[in-house]
Amino acid sequence: MPSDDQDPLQSLIAEILEAENRGESVDRDAMVGEHPDLADSLRDFFAQHDRMKAAADQEDPTLPPNGSGIDAPTIPREPANEEKATMPPRGDGDAPTMPPTNPPSAEGASVGDQVRYFGDYELVEEIARGGMGVVFKARQINLNRIVALKMILAGQFAGEEDVQRFYTEAEAAAQLDHPGIVPIFEIGEHAGQHYFSMGYIEGESLAHKVADGPLPPREAAVLVKKICDAMAYAHERGVVHRDLKPANILIDSNGQPKVTDFGLAKKTETDSGLTGTGQILGTPAYMPPEQASGKTEGVGPLADVYSLGEILYCLLTGRPPFQAANPMDTLLQVLDKEPISPRQLNPSVPVDLETISLKCLAKDPIRRYSTAHNL
Numbered sequence: 534m535p536s537d538d539q540d541p542l543q544s545l546i547a548e549i550l551e552a553e554n555r556g557e558s559v560d561r562d563a564m565v566g567e568h569p570d571l572a573d574s575l576r577d578f579f580a581q582h583d584r585m586k587a588a589a590d591q592e593d594p595t596l597p598p599n600g601s602g603i604d605a606p607t608i609p610r611e612p613a614n615e616e617k618a619t620m621p622p623r624g625d626g627d628a629p630t631m632p633p634t635n636p637p638s639a640e641g642a643s644v645g646d647q648v649r650y651f652g653d654y655e656l657v658e659e660i661a662r663g664g665m666g667v668v669f670k671a672r673q674i675n676l677n678r679i680v681a682l683k684m685i686l687a688g689q690f691a692g693e694e695d696v697q698r699f700y701t702e703a704e705a706a707a708q709l710d711h712p713g714i715v716p717i718f719e720i721g722e723h724a725g726q727h728y729f730s731m732g733y734i735e736g737e738s739l740a741h742k743v744a745d746g747p748l749p750p751r752e753a754a755v756l757v758k759k760i761c762d763a764m765a766y767a768h769e770r771g772v773v774h775r776d777l778k779p780a781n782i783l784i785d786s787n788g789q790p791k792v793t794d795f796g797l798a799k800k801t802e803t804d805s806g807l808t809g810t811g812q813i814l815g816t817p818a819y820m821p822p823e824q825a826s827g828k829t830e831g832v833g834p835l836a837d838v839y840s841l842g843e844i845l846y847c848l849l850t851g852r853p854p855f856q857a858a859n860p861m862d863t864l865l866q867v868l869d870k871e872p873i874s875p876r877q878l879n880p881s882v883p884v885d886l887e888t889i890s891l892k893c894l895a896k897d898p899i900r901r902y903s904t905a906h907n908l
Contacts, residue, residue, distance in 0.1 A: 542574050546826050547869040549578075550861055578826060652723040654682055654730070666699065670733060673718075680718060680730040696727055703729040705772050706795040713763030715783065715793040731793070735786050739844070740779035746851045747879050750886055753848035756782075756790050761841055763792050765906040768834040775832055777840035778819040779847055817863040818853040819843045822896045825867045835898040838908055842893020842901070849886060850878040854894060868896075 545568065549559055561579055565572045649656045654671040660681065661668040671682040685699050700720065707717035707729075720729040739756070742748070748756070760782060764774065774781075774795060781794040817825065821839035824832045846854045854872035857863040872894055875887045893908065895901050902908040 542571050542578075542826050545571065545575070546578055547865060550865040550868070553861065574826070651682070651684075651726070651728070652721075654680070656682070671730070673730065679733045681715075681733045682728060682730050684726055684728045699727055699729075702795045706731070706793075708770060709767055709772060711763050711766045712789070713759055713791055714767065715791045732791075734783040734791055734793075736784045738780050739782035739784060739790065739848070742784055743779060743848055743851060748848045750849060750881065750883055753845060754886060756784075756848065757841060757845045760790050760792060760844065761905045761908050763790075764837050764841065765904060767792075768837070768905055773833055774837050774840075775824065776816060776819075777837055777844060778816050779844060782844070817860045817867065818856050820864070820867060821898070822868050823898065825864045834904065835901055838893055838901045838905055839895075839898070841905060841908055842890050845886070846872065846875055846890040846894065849875045849882045849890065852878070 545564075549564070552559055561575075565575050568575060651671070653674050654669075655674055657670040657672065657679075659667060660670050666683045666685055669682045669684075671680055672678070673680050685696065703717055703720045706714065707720065710716070715734060716732045718730045718732070722728070747753070760777075764777070767774065772795070774792065776794065777792070781792065783791045783793055785791060819840050821832070821836045824836055843854055855863055855866040855870065857866055872891065875882045875890055876884070889908070893901050
């Protein structure tokens with residue numbers, strides 16, 4: 534049953550998802566006609582719902598299943614072949630990633646004939662790939678420093694909206710100068726390929742760190758406090774992340790967490806419209822109910838507070854508060870269910886930390902901590 538603080542749209546969406554899970558067809562036009570006050574929001578949800586199902590259908594079947602429900606880390610791992618640097622797909626022979634005739638660092642290349650050059654960058658290895666971008670470990674030749682270089686997967690064939698989203702991510706993170714946020718160094722375009730470079734973190738993601746089980750409660754609390762500090766700083770500058778999860782938190786060699794991947798970020802004062810209602814997916818297991826229902830016009834700092842609580846819950850229990858066999862079932866849980874008490878999953882969790890995490894996970898944003906700073 535829907536919770537007492539669930540709004541009419543979330544309740545209706547939960548009914549739709551439950552009907553689909555039972556194998557029943559949903560007459561979308563009739564549903565919209567029966568609820569004229571929610572018509573626009575329902576259309577937005579159906580559009581998002583279709584995109585999410587399409588994305589799930591396109592998942593790489595060769596990847597091993599992740600039984601923990603924790604998203605895969607997006608940080609460097611040992612490559613199968615250290616001498617091979619892979620590139621994003623390209624459609625013709627005019628590839629911007631091929632080495633120039635006389636590359637300034639060709640003589641000192643350390644990874645053999647497979648090295649590629651991209652402008653002022655020597656690409657070392659691919660370290661992450663997502664739905665929109667690919668990230669390489671690279672050496673910036675002129676400054677002789679190691680960076681992470683992100684490019685749009687579609688390369689020269691990226692649509693205008695993809696390019697604008699890509700720059701929204703870069704610009705949102707570039708205005709943030711905080712030790713808990715991965716810094717952006719350069720934003721640009723080379724031979725038709727859009728890119729930005731950022732700090733390279735030698736370490737592991739929080740998802741990788743918790744993959745073997747819960748962290749000690751005090752360690753979990755200290756890590757989340759530092760992440761909260763970083764997000765409070767971002768919120769004060771008008772940036773909402775909207776995709777906080779363990780995979781987007783990198784742990785450096787000193788054990789300090791750093792927030793990365795602002796691909797769904799929203800500038801609260803100057804939102805471009807690219808992040809309007811129904812257009813942002815996020816990650817179901819770490820998505821607040823208001824975002825899961827497609828009401829993204831209301832997704833602000835309190836959405837990040839919710840996700841911070843989910844991160845704390847995951848670190849304390851070894852799993853996110855909501856996880857199911859597929860994204861749609863997970864969304865249904867987010868909208869319609871209350872999380873299991875962390876102490877039921879891990880009796881060593883202190884009562885206070887359980888209370889804090891569950892307060893963040895209130896379905897009504899008003900019942901959460903009012904700011905990341907307060908959290």
